[in-house]
Amino acid sequence: MVHPLLFLEFFRNLLAPLHITGASADAIAYTWLIIVLLLVLSVLTTSALKSIPGSLQNFMEAIIGGIENMIVDTMGEHGRPFFPLIATLAIFVLVSNLIGLIPGFFPPTANINTTAACAIIVFLSTHVVGIKHHGLHYLKHFCGPIAWLAPVMFFIEVIGHLSRPVSLTLRLFGNMNGHELVLMIFFGLAPFLVPLPMMLMGVLVSFIQAFVFMLLAMIYIQGSLEEAH
């Protein structure tokens, strides 16, 4: 039997009745793996909370506290209600970026469907938040500062808003997929030690892209929260 490149490659056969491609089946399988991992980790942490935290609780508290501080720094106090959404996105994107560095694992964010799903959630939530917060006055965000220029500005703003999920999707997808491709090509050319610097760069890229995704999600939500001028 040929040793498979990925551990969860058998999901391709299981998901074959759904008529999805092999790469998408891999992404779905590893997304489920990450969901299970994060669920088990959070249940393990929160089931035995102590006033003197153990190592696991200490680690999780550091992550959650760091993200909370960043949200308060970027969005102010009124950004606190969006902590669950942004922290979930950030941790999911970070873990799915980093899991690609382990041999035999495929980062789900290297598939455009996963990143598009995350970006569309951000896009929809910004507008839902804006409409909830401002009501009909949310339309003023699209009309620009000058009244008689509003019809022109409206279309420009709509295009600008539509380009946000596209750029969020393509940035994360392009970075992770490009990294995977470079690693694959290097492995094909010289498998010994040569891909190592690229993998080191992959750690950096994973953290930075997760950070940028989180930061942009926060800025978009804050942009729909503030008053139009």
Added chain:
Amino acid sequence: MSFFTMCVLAAGIGMALGTLGTGIGQGLAVKSAVEGVSRNPGASGKILTTMMIGLAMIESLAIYALVVCLIILFANPYKDIALKLAETVAK
């Protein structure tokens, strides 16, 4: 030149041109950020965050070029037409 030679050429030249401008832009951004930090080390946290957003925005241009190159190389929509044309020419 055959269709596929042109595709590979276009992907290579496109990626090179795409990264040229992005490299210059990112260099300028990092230059200003480093200058700002050296003048006022206290503001390094805020400068780092702002620079990261800016770099991500600039970088996405190169990523767009990369995605277009990947489409040209691996998911070319005109591949079937080109193959069909090549067959008819061969006959």
